[in-house]
Amino acid sequence: MTDNSVDYIARAGRRAKGKRPDTLHDFSAERTLSILMAVAGEVAVLKERLDTVERLLDAKGTISRADIEAYQATGDAAYERALSTKEYVARIMRGVQQEMEAMQAAPERPTAEISIELKNS
Amino acid sequence: MKQDVPPPYTAVAQHAVFPKPTHDEAARYNFLTAFNKYLSGPIGGGNKIAYDSRVLPAFQAEHGRDPQDRFEIRDAMNQDPWHRYWSALKRNSMEMRQQNGRSITLRQLDELSAKVCQFNEGRETLQLDPLLPIPHYMDAVDIHCMPGNYQGEERPGDMSAGANYDSGLFATTAGGLGALSDGGGQALVEWVRKERPDWKPRRILDLGCTVGHNIVPLALAFPDAEVVAIDTGAAVLRYAHARAQSLGATNIRFIQMNAEDMSRFPDGHFDWVQTTMYLHELSGKALPRIIHESERVLAPGGLMFHLEQPQYSDDMPLYEQFIRDWDAFNNNEPYWSAMHALDLKQVMEEAGLPRECQFTARVLAVVDRTIFPAAAEGAEEDHGRAAAWNAYGAWKAEA
Numbered sequence: 001m002t003d004n005s006v007d008y009i010a011r012a013g014r015r016a017k018g019k020r021p022d023t024l025h026d027f028s029a030e031r032t033l034s035i036l037m038a039v040a041g042e043v044a045v046l047k048e049r050l051d052t053v054e055r056l057l058d059a060k061g062t063i064s065r066a067d068i069e070a071y072q073a074t075g076d077a078a079y080e081r082a083l084s085t086k087e088y089v090a091r092i093m094r095g096v097q098q099e100m101e102a103m104q105a106a107p108e109r110p111t112a113e114i115s116i117e118l119k120n121s
Numbered sequence: 122m123k124q125d126v127p128p129p130y131t132a133v134a135q136h137a138v139f140p141k142p143t144h145d146e147a148a149r150y151n152f153l154t155a156f157n158k159y160l161s162g163p164i165g166g167g168n169k170i171a172y173d174s175r176v177l178p179a180f181q182a183e184h185g186r187d188p189q190d191r192f193e194i195r196d197a198m199n200q201d202p203w204h205r206y207w208s209a210l211k212r213n214s215m216e217m218r219q220q221n222g223r224s225i226t227l228r229q230l231d232e233l234s235a236k237v238c239q240f241n242e243g244r245e246t247l248q249l250d251p252l253l254p255i256p257h258y259m260d261a262v263d264i265h266c267m268p269g270n271y272q273g274e275e276r277p278g279d280m281s282a283g284a285n286y287d288s289g290l291f292a293t294t295a296g297g298l299g300a301l302s303d304g305g306g307q308a309l310v311e312w313v314r315k316e317r318p319d320w321k322p323r324r325i326l327d328l329g330c331t332v333g334h335n336i337v338p339l340a341l342a343f344p345d346a347e348v349v350a351i352d353t354g355a356a357v358l359r360y361a362h363a364r365a366q367s368l369g370a371t372n373i374r375f376i377q378m379n380a381e382d383m384s385r386f387p388d389g390h391f392d393w394v395q396t397t398m399y400l401h402e403l404s405g406k407a408l409p410r411i412i413h414e415s416e417r418v419l420a421p422g423g424l425m426f427h428l429e430q431p432q433y434s435d436d437m438p439l440y441e442q443f444i445r446d447w448d449a450f451n452n453n454e455p456y457w458s459a460m461h462a463l464d465l466k467q468v469m470e471e472a473g474l475p476r477e478c479q480f481t482a483r484v485l486a487v488v489d490r491t492i493f494p495a496a497a498e499g500a501e502e503d504h505g506r507a508a509a510w511n512a513y514g515a516w517k518a519e520a
Contacts, residue, residue, distance in 0.1 A: 006275045008227035013220050014269070018262030018453045023199075023209040030209060037156075037213045044152035045145045052144060069144050072131040082126035085155040093159060096210070099203055100167035103174050 040092050044085055051081055125162075127154045127295045128492050134300035137367035138236050138360065140226045140288045149221045150292040153214060158295050160211050161503035169500075171203045172440055191433070191442035191458075195450065198443065208451055215266050215293075215452050222289035223268065226281045237280050240363035247362040249355045250377045258404035259353055262453045271331060271354035283332045283360025290334070297486055297496045297508030298334075301368070304486025304493075304508050305397045305428060306338035311487050312512070313424075314342075322346050322392035326418065328380045328411065329399035333361035333373065335428075339395075340370040349391075351378040380411045386418045394419050395426040398510070401460040408460065412472040421520035425474060428484060428510045433461045448505040457505075465513045474515040482512040 024030050052071045056063040073081050090097070102108075130147040133139070142150070172194070180188055180197045188194045198204045226233065241247050255272055263270045273282050290302035298304040313320065322343060327336040330350035340348045350373050352358050362375045378385070394415045400408055419425055433442045442461075449457035470476055486496060486508035496508040 005231055006227055008224060008230065011227050011275060012224035014223070016216070016219065016263035016266040016268045016453060017270075018266070018455075021208070021212065021451050023205045023212065023451075025205070033209055034213050034216070037210065038217060041149055041152045041156075041217060044155075045148040048148035048151060049145060071144065073129050074132075078129045078132075079123075079126060082129065082151070082155065083124055085151055086124060086126050086159070089152075089155045089159045090163065093164065093210075096167075096203075096206060097164050099206075100164055100170060103167070103170045103203060 044088055047084065047088065048081060051084065125158075125494070127151075127158055127494065130154070130291060132296065132300060132492050133291050133302075136301070136364060138233060138240065138284070138363045140222075140229060140233060140284045142225050142288075146221065146225045150218075150289070153218050153221065153292045154295050156210075156214055157293065157503065157506075160207065160214065162497065162501045164207065165503075166500050168198070168204050168207060168444060169440065171201045172198060176201050176204075188439060191439050191446055194439055194443040195446065208447070211447070212266075212451050218289045218292050219266055219268060219285070221292075222285040223281070225288055226284040227275065230275065230279075230281055233284055234278075234280065237359060237363040240366040241359060244362070244366075246366075246371070246374045247358065248374065248376045249358065251355070253353060253377055253379060255353055256379060256381070256404075256407060258402070258407060258456060262455055264402055264454060265448070265452050267453075269356075271352065271357045274356050278359070280356055280359035280363070282354065282356035283358075283364075286357065287332045287334065287360065287364065294496075294506050294508055295503070296493045297488070297506075299486065299488030299493050301334065301337075303334045303338050304488040305484075305510070306335035307487035308484045308510075309335065309395065309397070309426070309428070310338050310342040312482065312484055322424070324349070324391045324420075325393040326386075326391040326395070326415075327351070328394070328396045328415065329402065330361060330375070331357045333365050333370075333375065335397040336373060337365050337368055337370040340365070340373045341368075344372060346372060348373040349376060349386075350374070351376045351380060351383075353377065353379050380414060381407055383414045383418055388417055389420040389423075390418050392420050392423045393426065394423070395428075397428040398430075400427055400429055400465075401454060401457045403460070404456055405459060408463070409468050409471065412468050416469075416472040416474055416517070419517050421517055423517045424514065425469070425517065426512060426514040427465070428512050430461065430505060430507075431511045432463065432465060432513075445504045452505075454505075469513070469515055474517060478518055479513075479515040482514070483509070484512045485509045 052068050055077060056067050056071060130150040176197050259270060269282055271282055275281055290298055323346060325339055325346050325348045327350040330336050330352050333350055336348060336350045355377050358375045358377055365373050415425055446458045448454040466476060466479055469479055498509055
């Protein structure tokens, strides 16, 4: 880091001016979600990096870090990677998506009630 | 079935001053792009389901009537756990985009600054005014959660605000703006070529140009035109000038100026005065002043053209107005809601452009469709970010 440089790690995460909406009405839930989504992003990054390594190994047999940095997915490879990320997002968001479906379902009773009912019917 | 997936971040065109992403930084944007598409696509409709299935019935039961405006819907929806969670996810996505863009940009700040300086030093096509006050509406909050706003500087003479802005447009629009994030500017060129095929504007003025991504296509399409692009933020202008020069658009003069006072330009100076996604970042008093000033500097027979997300007309359902308002209250766009409720036709009329001179048009981003997707509209639209706009314009009467 030269004298002129800024501490990019500290400055990258600088807070934006403006009161943050208290969406979940729970500080811990808000901030745990922030951490979880950042980690979810990092897992996606690892998956994509591994995909790059595999594709380069398939193509060349041996690779360097420079090969990984220079790699650009195009055509079918770009589609397959984007599809994999799409599938990944859908997987980690399953709970939210199922709650959306629950809103559309007919009113449901606790399974314990149904259990008793079935026992006697 | 071929699935609808966004193009990879590496499809972005890296002009000479573009912040170069590493493999993993590009992958981080790819995640955000996929995540944004998921929030507006597969589960975006969950908000309407929550509204129809429980929020509206509960409101009707409590008040004995339907909601009267989008604000009542917002208050009611903000009590709904599903909508709250969706909002929390989306807010995080917006914050993560800023963190990633700033990390990419600031990591290579010295190198980027040197490149930008090469394009800028001693050039009279970049005119900064260090004494220009930042308007209050540019300093009230950091717009779209962009730390430091358009004018923030990490050190004197900094341009990283512009570089960060340019770097992330792709992710927030899921590639809908094309390789140079200039699908809006390309659309302006296409529109005017269809509308007035032989028209050659001599002078063009772009207000609130930020990184100049929408004025460069116009400058390249009309190479003989004298183009002026203004903004109040020096940080974005430094980057915009270098970016334009690197792309060969050498006929643009970037000037740090507040559009409320363009007294430096004589009456009737420009044949075309235009904005793209700018009016919603002003204020109730600044907007009409700027439209007035724009009319003053517009030549007889000239074109005024504003590209924006659709206005909230009486025909637009209140729920749609509410969901289009999400950015206003959750992504630091404090004038968004009031601006979209304005009657822009009346504002332009009061500025001296009668209704018979006015027009509206639907404008879609013009990009390379072999790589970049068309913006989703309707139920899956990413409201506020879709690369599809309404144009509000007028041809000023000939003298």
